[in-house]
Amino acid sequence: MADNLLAHETSPYLLQHKDNPVHWMPWGDEAFARASAENKPILLSVGYAACHWCHVMAHESFEDPGTADLMNEHFISVKVDREERPDVDRIYMDALHRLGEQGGWPLTMFLTPEGDPFWGGTYFPKETLYGRPSFRHVLTEIARIYHEEHDKVRHNTQALRDAIANPVTPEAPAPLAMPIVAEAARHALRLVDRDNGGIQGAPKFPQTPLFSLLWRNWLRTREPDYREAVETTLFNICQGGIYDHLGGGFSRYAVDNAWLVPHFEKMLYDNAQLLELMMLVWQDTDEPLLRLRIEETVDWVSREMIAESGAFAASLDADSEGEEGRYYVWTRDEIEALLEPDLAELFCRVYNVTPEGNWEGKTILNRLGSLALADPETEHRLAEARDILLAHRNKRVRPGWDDKVLADWNGLMIAALANAGAAFARPDWIELAVRAFDAIRRHLWTQDRLHHGLRLGQARHPATADDFAHLIRAAIVLHEITAEQAYLDDAERLADMLDRDYWDTEKGGYFFTSARTEHLITRLRTAQDDATPNGNATMLANLARLHALTGKIAYRDRTQALIDAFTGEVLANVFAHASFLNAFEDAAELVQAVTVGPPDAPETRALRQAVFAQSIPARLLMSIADTSHLPDGHPAAGKPMKDGKPTLYLCRGQHCSLPITDPASLADAFRIVSG
Structure with a gap:
């Protein structure tokens, strides 16, 4: 057996560790079997290619022969890329939180040979520092405890396994309703740093779903405090050091409270979410700074973030030449x-x-x-x-480029690019989105299986619920913008696959992992946002749109089942569930824009473009030759073109506007329907 088994992996992060003196193994059967045969605990180390502190711990400890000797003697060491295996990362990050630790990366967890966690932490320095024990001391003590205090280990593993597998689900004190969403926005507003934007204090993350919640409340109420909170945040992000003023694109977060000093890695998912929010605000304000940053961000994506397949790469590293931010x-x-x-x-x-x-x-x-x-x-x-x-x-020497393609992150960027391309009348941006979706369809979607990641021509690992959710949303957006039926068909097929293997038949909602995913000690199910919008939240919005597009009762029923499944969890902590609150608005207050008339007629295109110009997050655009093609029971069914001209109807619930043929009158009509 080779000393280090990472050389044949495809993940750039794992390949960064292929020459370590540590006897690393990838996650899988072989590692668990070896741990059992040798009666050794598993040392699980989780990180990602763009992670600065992962690099620091690697240089200090994993490249150090003395530390590696301790690891090799006492542990089976398993290295995991959290972006490639978010299912593994989420389980053991949840375990770390239940141990009372804040969490972060690198994630360092100690497991039994069966995969049960019993202790862990994040970054450990090589020598004792700032009150943190040295990594060598941790290794020695954990090895001793595992072999000498087995009852303690068994007690910890059982308690953690029970807590992870059976989380307390709060009872819903009331049904979820739009007044509760508005109240959540009012509470969130009190947390905003009115001078610098973002949430008060440091470090500062963009928190895009939360600021989308505030923006939606501005659109509903026109109370200026909400608009000012979002604009102040975006303007400071756009002009701060978190933005790359030369090459475009945003770093993951700022370590200070003024957005000056970034953690320099650039992640695809952050830029996708910021692109969406900037576009929504620009549609309402026509702010030149936001237009410029949108254009520059798309230029950066098209210049630096397209992988060989035509889909989008994951990230750019924080470090170059061994130093954070040097580039x-x-x-x-x-x-x-x-x-x-x-x-x-x-x-x-x-x-x-x-x-x-x-x-x-x-x-x-x-x-x-x-x-x-x-x-x-x-x-x-x-x-x-x-x-x-x-x-x-x-x-200069460029930062490392993680060119693996991830289905969920691509779904976010495809939807953002397509929406921005429609709003800006930029068919080249829409084409970027179309090419990426086609690449996902070709390389990650095989027969009845969807894979999570792609690199070096290899599609690997079962998809997560987030992969399905964000790709379904991308397909729906492309259907809106191109009016091609194939994208709606794709969305429905993906939704069927998600229902088959991910739905919790006992409690409702989607598990994060498939029933067919192996080597996991449990299946997590939550509606809480992570760095990306939660898959259950995204599916809530998707299912509402699929019901409107098709009229199928199953989508309506599943929409309500999702609301019922997570209302208690959402109301217990609204700030961690901003995406679910936003999606609830989509389900409860969906604004359907229905154009009736020849799809290629200039008048139809003008009406469609006028729709794309509006800041309506809860929008669904349907383009049909005549309303006989609408599902039974649709509020616009049977409504004709006015005076033989292409006509637009705006509908919310079971009520529609008067027929609209003049694009110039659309903004006022949208405000009436959405208000």
Whole structure:
């Protein structure tokens, strides 16, 4: 048996560890069998390619022969990419939380040979530091406890297994209703940092679902505090150091409370969610800064994030040349050497570049000193400067690129790109989304199985409920925008597969993992958001749309079953369930825009474009030649074109607007129907 078995894996993160002196094994039968045969606990280490602290622990401990000897002597060491196996990561992160730890990556868990967790943590330093025990001490003590205090281990494993497998489900004190959604938005508003945006304190994450909740409440109420909270957040994110002002795209979060210092990794899912929110706000405000950042973000995605298959890659690393942020930061001397003196002076003033720097002696470019864009001439000169600096930056050693394709993250970006392309009338953006969806269809969807990830031509690992949910949403959005039936058919087939293998027949709702997924000690089921919107929440919105599109009662019934299954959990902690609250609005207050008339007629296209221009998160666009094609019972069924012209009807519940033939009147009609 080879000492380290990661060389044949496809995950860039696992391949980063293939030359460690640690005898790493991938997750699977062989690791469990070896642990049982040798009566050793499993040391499970979970991370991801763009994770800075994962790199730190690797350099300090996993590359150290002395530490590796301890690991090899006392443990079966298993390395997992959390992005490739989110099912494994979620179970053991849940276990860590139940041990009273905050969680994070790298995740370090100790398991029995059967896979039951009994102790864990996150990053452990090589030497005792800041009150954290050294990793070597942890290894020695855990090995001793496992062999000498077996009753303690058995007690811990049983308690954790019971807690993970049987979480307490709160009883719903009342049915979920729109007044409760509005009240949740009011509570969330009190948490907002009114100066810098985001949630008060540090670190600051974009928290996109929560700010989408606030934005939706602005659209319903027109109370300015909600709009200001979202705009302040987006403007600071767009002008802060969390944004890459030269290459475009957003980092995962900021470590400070002013969005200046990012954790430099760029994740596909963050950029997809921010793209959606910026677009919704731009549709209502026509804010030039948001338009610019949307365009730049899409440019970054199309330039740097397309994998070989045509789908989207997962992430860019935080580190290059062994240092976090090295690729992105500047000194004033570097900038003055590249730009003409007057342009350098302008650039340094606008982007907060000083001789002493703003982070470890270097400068993170930002425009937090003035959030508004400058006059057009100044912005043109700044763009010239950025082009020069970007060309120079491209000569640096680039951060690692994790080019694996993940179904759920691609679903998020496909929907965001398609919606943005429709709103901006950019068919090239829509084509990017279409190509990515086609790549997923070709490479990850085989017969009646969907896979989670793709790299080096290999589709691997069973899909999660999130994979299905976000791809179904992407298919529905593409159906809206292209009016092609094939995308609706895809959405229905995926929904059938999800129902077959993921539905909890006892309590309702979707398990995160398939009934056919192996080597897991339990199946988790929750509606709580993670870094991405929860799959059950996304399915709530999907099922409401599928019912409207097809008229099938099964979709309506499953929509209500999801609401019933999770109302208690949602009401017990509304802030962790923002996506579910947003999806509930989609289910309860879906605004259907139905165009009737020849699909290729200029008047029809103008009506459709007017719909895409509106900020209506709970929108569903249906384009039909005549209303006889609508499902039975649809509120627009039987309504004709007006005066023989392509006509639009806006419907909510069982009521529709008067016929609309003038795109210019659409905004007011939307406000009446949505209010």
